[in-house]
Amino acid sequence: MRHDLSLGEVQSLAAKAARGAGRPHGMSEEAAFAVRWLIERGFDGAGALAALLQATDGGADGCPIAAGAALSDAGALTDGVQVTVHCPLLLAPFLGGLAPSDAGVLLSTDAGDVRVGADGACEGRALSHALGEVRLTHCAAPEQGARMRRAEVADQALQVLLEFAARTYAPATEESRAKGAGAGVTDND
Numbered sequence: 001m002r003h004d005l006s007l008g009e010v011q012s013l014a015a016k017a018a019r020g021a022g023r024p025h026g027m028s029e030e031a032a033f034a035v036r037w038l039i040e041r042g043f044d045g046a047g048a049l050a051a052l053l054q055a056t057d058g059g060a061d062g063c064p065i066a067a068g069a070a071l072s073d074a075g076a077l078t079d080g081v082q083v084t085v086h087c088p089l090l091l092a093p094f095l096g097g098l099a100p101s102d103a104g105v106l107l108s109t110d111a112g113d114v115r116v117g118a119d120g121a122c123e124g125r126a127l128s129h130a131l132g133e134v135r136l137t138h139c140a141a142p143e144q145g146a147r148m149r150r151a152e153v154a155d156q157a158l159q160v161l162l163e164f165a166a167r168t169y170a171p172a173t174e175e176s177r178a179k180g181a182g183a184g185v186t187d188n189d
Helices: 007-020 025-041 045-055 064-074 088-093 157-164 175-180
Strands: 001-007 079-087 101-107 112-117 123-124 131-139 150-154
Touching: 001 157, 007 025, 007 045, 007 150, 007 157, 025 045, 025 064, 025 088, 045 088, 045 150, 045 157, 064 079, 064 088, 079 088, 088 101, 088 112, 088 131, 123 150, 150 157
Parallel strands: none
Antiparallel strands: 001 150, 079 131, 101 112, 101 131, 112 123
16 A cells, blocks of 8 residues: 655655654754755655665664765865665765766766756665675766655555654653643543
């Protein structure tokens, strides 16, 4: 089953889920940006983030969000850079800013390739979520495609993101209820 969500809803959920997995606020916002960027281009960004959070719960080794942010901060891409990350598709949103204005960046794995242009165009196919080596090289710019206006999120990915997001919620206590939190004994909304 797939759930139809607005792009804002899935972006907000992605940020909460990343925070629930222990990511700092800035990295959580970067993760949310990456998920929305991928979904707008027809990729399963929510599924990729769900797989990443499950694979790295409590740690950050092999995080494509951290690697993408570091590459973006560097401001330039040396041809042939190699990084080892989980869910390499989550690197793609960070690569457009590293591409020359008339070219693109090729993200290559043993499972496939994705090309990202300086204008935000992206083409390729879904990549494995497994930890693996990614090679980044310059390439021809991809064609700009239509953008998605809504997010269709698979039930499994949604459930994983909701579980991680729930870690950010304060537990209910008798004291908080006595002070007026929640609906109380009667829910009259």
